[in-house]
Amino acid sequence: MKCKRCRRADAAVDLPSHHAAFCPDCFFVFFRRQVTEGIRKLRLLAPEDRVLVCVSGGKDSLVLWDVLIEEGYETEGLYIDLGIDGYSDRSKEKVLAYAASRGKTPIVVELAKEEIPIPETARCVRMQECAVCGTVKRYFFNRVAAEGKFTVVATGHNLDDETARLLGNLLHWQRDHLARQHPLLPEADGGLVRKVKPLWRVSEVETAAYGFLKGIDYVTEECPMSEDATSLVYKEALSRIEDRMPGTRIVFYQGFLDPSNPMRKRPETATPAGGGPTPEDAPGADAVHGTEVAAEGGEGTARACVECGAATFTETCSFCRLKERVRKARSLRAATVSR
Amino acid sequence: MKCKRCRRADAAVDLPSHHAAFCPDCFFVFFRRQVTEGIRKLRLLAPEDRVLVCVSGGKDSLVLWDVLIEEGYETEGLYIDLGIDGYSDRSKEKVLAYAASRGKTPIVVELAKEEIPIPETARCVRMQECAVCGTVKRYFFNRVAAEGKFTVVATGHNLDDETARLLGNLLHWQRDHLARQHPLLPEADGGLVRKVKPLWRVSEVETAAYGFLKGIDYVTEECPMSEDATSLVYKEALSRIEDRMPGTRIVFYQGFLDPSNPMRKRPETATPAGGGPTPEDAPGADAVHGTEVAAEGGEGTARACVECGAATFTETCSFCRLKERVRKARSLRAATVSR
Numbered sequence: 001m002k003c004k005r006c007r008r009a010d011a012a013v014d015l016p017s018h019h020a021a022f023c024p025d026c027f028f029v030f031f032r033r034q035v036t037e038g039i040r041k042l043r044l045l046a047p048e049d050r051v052l053v054c055v056s057g058g059k060d061s062l063v064l065w066d067v068l069i070e071e072g073y074e075t076e077g078l079y080i081d082l083g084i085d086g087y088s089d090r091s092k093e094k095v096l097a098y099a100a101s102r103g104k105t106p107i108v109v110e111l112a113k114e115e116i117p118i119p120e121t122a123r124c125v126r127m128q129e130c131a132v133c134g135t136v137k138r139y140f141f142n143r144v145a146a147e148g149k150f151t152v153v154a155t156g157h158n159l160d161d162e163t164a165r166l167l168g169n170l171l172h173w174q175r176d177h178l179a180r181q182h183p184l185l186p187e188a189d190g191g192l193v194r195k196v197k198p199l200w201r202v203s204e205v206e207t208a209a210y211g212f213l214k215g216i217d218y219v220t221e222e223c224p225m226s227e228d229a230t231s232l233v234y235k236e237a238l239s240r241i242e243d244r245m246p247g248t249r250i251v252f253y254q255g256f257l258d259p260s261n262p263m264r265k266r267p268e269t270a271t272p273a274g275g276g277p278t279p280e281d282a283p284g285a286d287a288v289h290g291t292e293v294a295a296e297g298g299e300g301t302a303r304a305c306v307e308c309g310a311a312t313f314t315e316t317c318s319f320c321r322l323k324e325r326v327r328k329a330r331s332l333r334a335a336t337v338s339r
Numbered sequence: 340m341k342c343k344r345c346r347r348a349d350a351a352v353d354l355p356s357h358h359a360a361f362c363p364d365c366f367f368v369f370f371r372r373q374v375t376e377g378i379r380k381l382r383l384l385a386p387e388d389r390v391l392v393c394v395s396g397g398k399d400s401l402v403l404w405d406v407l408i409e410e411g412y413e414t415e416g417l418y419i420d421l422g423i424d425g426y427s428d429r430s431k432e433k434v435l436a437y438a439a440s441r442g443k444t445p446i447v448v449e450l451a452k453e454e455i456p457i458p459e460t461a462r463c464v465r466m467q468e469c470a471v472c473g474t475v476k477r478y479f480f481n482r483v484a485a486e487g488k489f490t491v492v493a494t495g496h497n498l499d500d501e502t503a504r505l506l507g508n509l510l511h512w513q514r515d516h517l518a519r520q521h522p523l524l525p526e527a528d529g530g531l532v533r534k535v536k537p538l539w540r541v542s543e544v545e546t547a548a549y550g551f552l553k554g555i556d557y558v559t560e561e562c563p564m565s566e567d568a569t570s571l572v573y574k575e576a577l578s579r580i581e582d583r584m585p586g587t588r589i590v591f592y593q594g595f596l597d598p599s600n601p602m603r604k605r606p607e608t609a610t611p612a613g614g615g616p617t618p619e620d621a622p623g624a625d626a627v628h629g630t631e632v633a634a635e636g637g638e639g640t641a642r643a644c645v646e647c648g649a650a651t652f653t654e655t656c657s658f659c660r661l662k663e664r665v666r667k668a669r670s671l672r673a674a675t676v677s678r
Contacts, residue, residue: 170509171580171587173594233583237576241510244572248510255512262601 005030013209016246024213031202031210035067038201042184042257045152045196051075052150052193054141055098055106057091059211059218060156062098064199066216068154069102077106078144078153080137083117084224091219098216107148109140116326118225124329125322129225132322139310139319145193157183157197160204163249164234166256170263171234179266182257190302190311203242203249344369352548355585363552370541370549374406377540381523381596384491384535390414391489391532393480394437394445396430398550398557399495401437403538405555407493408441416445417483417492419476422456423563430558437555446487448479455665457564463668464661468564471661478649478658484532496522496536499543502588503573505595509602510573518605521596529641529650542581542588 001011001021009023022030039045051068055061055077068075079095081088092108099106111117116136122129141153162183169177183200187193199207211218226232242249255261304310305317312318340350340360348362361369378384390407394400394416407414418434420427431447438445450456455475461468480492501522508516522539526532538546550557565571580587594600643649644656651657 171591173591173597173600230584233580237580240579241572241576245569252510252512258512260606261512262604265601267599 012213013206015206017203017242017250018247027209027213031206032067032070034201034206035064035198036071038183039196039198042182042200044184044198045073045154047072049073049152050148050150052078052107052141052145052148052153054078054080054137054153054155055095056080056156057094057219058156059216059220060158060161060199060204060207062094062156062216062218063207063211063214064154064156065098066102066214067210068198075154076148076150077104078141079106079108080140081108081110081112082133082223082225083110083112084119087219087221087224090221094217094219098218107144109144111136116323121322121326122225125325130229133225135318135322139317141195142191142193142310146191150193152194152196154196154198156199156207158199158202158204158207159249159253160235160238161231162197162200163238163253164231166253167234167238168230175263175267178263182264188302188311190304191309192302192311200253201250351552352545354545356542356581356589357586366548366552370545371406371409373540373545374403374537375410377522378535378537381521381539383523383537384412384493386412388412388491389487389489391417391446391480391484391487391492393417393419393476393492393494394434395419395495395562396433396558397495398555398559399497399500399538399543399546401433401495401555401557402546402550402553403493403495404437405441405553406549407537414493415487415489416443417479418445418447419479420447420449420451421472421562422449422451423458426558426560426563429560433556433558437557446483448483450475455662460661460665461564464664469568472564474657474661478656480534481530481532481649485530489532491533491535493535493537495538495546497538497541497543497546498588498592499574499577500570501536501539502577502592503570505592506573506577507569514602514606517602521603527641527650529643530648531641531650539592540589 001014003009003011003023003026004020005022005026009025011021012024013027014021018030020030045051051073053061053065053068053075055065057079065075065077077095077099079092081092095106111121118129118133118136121136122132125132144150145153162181165181166178168174169181183197185195202210210216222232238249238252256263258264302311302313305312305315305320307316307320310317310319316324340353342348342350342362342365343359344361344365348364350360351363352366353360357369359369384390390412392400392404392407392414394404396418404414404416416434416438418431420431434445450460457468457472457475460475461471464471483489484492501520504520505517507513508520522536524534541549561571577588577591595602597603641650641652644651644654644659646655646659649656649658655663
């Protein structure tokens, strides 16, 4: 089959949802156009933005970084070393190698050095790893962005991620989560940086094809902590529907984003006094990826955490409370051992 | 494993979504209670109702009839012989056998005698079989109900059917269809009888178990016309989610039925002058089962079809228009052959 765009080279990527097939070069053009259209339509980024790209070592975040660099955005990479045996080392290696190939050095946060590696922290506080990871990552996204004067944080969530989350939220009619789910979360008082998902229009298969054809080396293994994540069940269910009815995912997600969709509005009983969008740091924002994020308490305007100054809806932010719970669990264990 | 209810007999039916397992006798009690609760909660039926039960020969409709008889409702069965080679004969046999075992004789409508057997009609009018079937069935539900002075028509749709339809409607954000999807469609002017789905709370597996344990003989084959129906794709996707997370279906459907759910409201731009619910005979009511139903044109209050007097939103009802199209196609064919 010939490429549908140049009609000369052999097609290398078949895209039934777009009724198209492209050669590598034309696919790069197509893919970048999908991303830039996604950015333009929802006004995710402005040319003058300083973008902090959160890179995990997986295909999505490295492909995102690659496209943003190619499109001329001012970017830096942020790698959070979760302290997961083996997996974290392999991921970091991929991030450093990719960054070096673009003449970059990523910002690295090591959770082990911060004394909150994910596996041990989850055990200490008896929470699911994905929930702990969400709290910790959001904290560092905001902190590193503030310290480095970044205007926006970008993550590599693709169409498959977003629709799996949407399906999970709809199956349980999580009105609050639905109202907050969007590729753009505007910046908010108290140091909550704007967060964007520029890959929202491209599928996992498309992202993987872009990474592969571009020769980007990424970790292919799933995070070992998320193996049982419910989001994978939703993703698989949607994949089967998409296989039979190509294009369903994008119709589903674009229909959801339509401002006239009533699921975009927060339920009336829970509308904060000020109205308007609520940052994802509010309670339960990431319920589908793993389980409930530790509740931050009330709603309304964020204020500064009495411990660390980070934006929070309670006196002490969820990150500081997490650290405190880990500290207590550790001293309890030390006391038990020494007895 | 012992039955969770009587704790004496061996459990025969395992129901993870209810954290339960029952022996046959206790399962009958449980199943009938699920159905009667579903009827009570949504006020589907009153003791004085005369119920026309639409029976296809499949497990759901025969089980529905069985439960309604056991619960003391005044019922008659309606079998519509679709004129599908082999399948229709085998279905009718099951219906007649079940009816005889309860001392009943079902009302039978033969589409071949009406000169609109589904397969030939679909070919003539170049529509999907499921769409033709929906139009024809709705027409006869209303007509037979009126002729026999039935107060309500009951169909055997179960939780799996309803959630598959709901998922399909949500994936495409079919606001009009969503607003109309409900186990109770009230009667409306012009001869549209009330329509109810008393099995909305029970799953396909539960219905099959009830039919099997009760010794009800039913056709197990799917309608050969619906083999490719998209609803099966949605059903399968939800089955995989339910297997991993038992209870998801009922949470999904009950959350949808909650009157505070904004998807229950019709989109403002399309609200008919009179407000209130719109009968399922309105345009596109059954889009998920197969494809679009032939549009009936405008919205608002139903009036009498100039041809047959049935309720319609246009001058001639969709059933009469269908018959007219078949008649034209046939005379065209006859003319071509004789030339």
